[in-house]
Amino acid sequence: MRPSSTGAPQRQGVGRRRSLGVWLRGGAPGVWLSGGAVAIAVLMTLGLIGILAVRGLAHFWPAEVVQARYTPPGLEARLVLGQVVEQETIPAERLRSAGIALPPDSGETLTRELFKLGNRDLYGSDFVWLVGDWLQDRQTPADALVLERREWGNFYGYALEVREEGRQVAKGAAAVPELQRRLLRTRDLSERLERLEKQDIGGVNHALERLRLEGRGLELDGRLDATAQADLAARRAELEARYGELEDQLASLRQERRRDSVVLRDVEGRTLELNLARIVRAYQPNAMGLGAKLGFYGSKLWEFLSADPREANTEGGVFPAIFGTVMMTLLMAVIVTPFGVIAAIYLREYARQGPLTRTIRIAVNNLAGVPAIVYGVFGLGFFVYVLGGSLDQLFFRASLPTPTFGTPGLLWASLTLAILAVPVVIVATEEGLARIPRSIREGSLALGATQAETLWKVVLPLASPALMTGLILAVARAAGEVAPLMLVGVVKxxxxxxxxxxxxxxxxxxxxxHLGFHIYDVGFQSPNVEAARPLVYATALLLVLVIAGLNLSAVFLRNRLREKYRLLEE
Known part of the structure; x- marks a missing residue:
């Protein structure tokens, strides 16, 4: 008998269905789904970091200065000078609805440009939207000057002359080189003034305050006799004499710094004289080559990382926020690690396993899901008012009614974050302890080690990678928190x-x-939104990099520990 012609296709179909069943039962769809989800998450993360980098880091590049004649229909033409920050296309109907008369030949869409005109003290606002079709005679004059000021933002215009104590020392084409030379001198004087104010005078003020508190403490203890008063008076006189000398130096430096000034002209012909002490830097972006622009970009980026903020946090740097974020996170890690590890050791190694222990584990897991602001309220109520107020009564009576620890500060912010992150450390450490085989414990005990020695010298080293994993998760959770910190120690x-x-x-x-609060403040509380927007992106990128750096350090340490104890675990 001849075989059926449909037998082979049927067997192939059965084989394909059997292969599909094996593929499904083997878990391959879950593997592909998980891999695809991870790939999408990685792409989204890289995309977010890319957006932050492009929008934030581009802010420090010296953009060219454009001069043009702005001729809106029905209004008087005027000259504008500034940097183009953004361009967008808008419907012409939007302008008509805003009461702007457009010519009949206007298209359905128009291009408008956001100009940074600066000169806020002259114009009232340093950003303005201008319709690109109405900008004529665009130029990029090489002598256009940009001044970064300590107040009132940037100035865009032209240098007319440089003066020393009101006497002209340079004008015309020689004004800008002379301005740059004298700015270096003024910058050096400013740095000396800052060191004098923060270090020398700050140290004398700190010593005077400690002397006052010492006298107040002696008075409260009933030991402020004539001898103690004479000793305090002599030490106070010595400090006040030193303070007077430093004040004279300070006044002399300030007078020397106010010596030079520059006369400027804006694009509309108005003149303005500025003291060089009010100027941070001066540059002509249209006359700069690529090398000069790269050098300028590096100096601006370094200023962002190393300087203090100014202009309501919309200019300058963020170094105090970087330092505060790192310091608070490190203190939090130092506090949370022993508490979390000790709690996990008790729950896993010593506590009797029963309903009470299970209830504690459930409570610990639930604590990880409590909103962060609740921890902030708890920290304010317990740490600041109760614990801090008690410390002031016990140890800082001389400072009262001014609180020392009874007010938000670095310690309470770190403790609040530690309470927030301790459930993560407990869970991760307990899971690490559960992974250690019982045979290792029994072998250690059989060799004569006590339970404490077994725990300290055998079990904990093997569980240290899991401990570091918990610490990594704790740092990732706590370093980016903002809501609780606003209540317990972080300020603008x-x-x-x-x-x-x-x-x-x-x-x-x-x-x-704190970098997180700095982003919130600059992005949502700034009086100058357009000036603050690039700094929001740059600071957000910096916060991501700081957290990534802390996490990578912990990951490196965890991997070293894992390699060290791998053979013992095997």
Whole structure:
């Protein structure tokens, strides 16, 4: 009998269905789905970082200065000078609905450009939207000058002359080179003034305050006799004499810094004389080559990372926020690690496994899902008012009614974040302890080690990679939190660092800045939104990099520990 002609296709179909069944039962769809989800997450993360990098880092590049004649229909033409920040296409109907008369031949869409005109003290606003079709005679004059000022933002215009104590020393084409030379001198004087104010005078003020508190403490203890008063008076007189000398130096430096000035002209012909002490830097972007622009870009980027903020946090740098973020995160890690590890050791190694232990584990897992602002309210109520107020009553009576620890500060912010992150450390450490085979414990005990020695010298080293995993997750969770920190120690502006040369050197009671709160403040509370927008992107990128750096350091340490104890675990 001849075989059926449909037998082979049927067997092939059965084989394909059997292969599909094996593929499904083997878990391959889950693997592909998980891999695809991870790939999408990685692409989204890289895309986010790319957007932050492009929008944030481009802010520091010296864009060319454009001069043009703006001729809106029905209005008087005027000259504008500034940098083009953004361009967009809008419907012409939007302008008509805003009451702007458009010519009949206007198309359905128009291009408008966001110009940074600067000169806020002259124009009232340093950003303005201009219709690109109405900008004529565009030029990029090589002598156009940009001045970054300590107040009132940038100035765009032309240098007319440089003066020394009101006497002209350079004009015309020689004005800008002379301006640059004298700016270097003024910048050096400003740095000397800052060191004198923060270090020398700050140290004398700190010593005077400690002397006052010492006298107040002796008075409260009933030991402020004539001898103690004479000793305090002599020490105070010595400090006040030193303060007077420093004040004379300060006044002399300020007078010397106010010596030079520059006369400027804006594009509309108005003149303005500026003291060089009010200028941060001056540059002519249209006359700069690629090398000069790269050097300028590097100096601006370094200023962003190393300088203090100015102009309501919309100019300058974010170094105090970087320092505060890193310091608070490190303190949080130092506090949370022993508490989390000890709690996990008790739950896994010593506690009797029963309903109570299961209830505690459920509570710990639920704590990880509590909103962060709840921890902030708890930190304000318990740490600041109860614990801090008690510390002031016990140890800082001389400072009362001014609080020392009874007010938000670095210590309470770190403790609040530690309470927030401790459930993550407990869960990760307990899982690491559960992975250690029982045979290793029994072998250690059989060799004569006590339970404590087994735990300390065998079990904990093997569980250290899991401990580091918990710490990594804790840092990732806590470093980016903002809501609780607004209540327990983070402020808008705190240029004085909590670490300095004055005893006790690390001031845990001092308020700090934080990159996350800085982003919130600049992005949503700034009076100059357009000027603040690029800094929001740059600071957000910096926060991501800081958290990534902290996490990578912990990952590196975890991998070293894992390699070290791998053979023992095997």
């Amino acid at each position: 502006l705190a240029p004085s660092l909590p670490l300095d040369g004055n005893y006790p050197y690390l001031h845990l009671d001092q308020k700090i800045m």
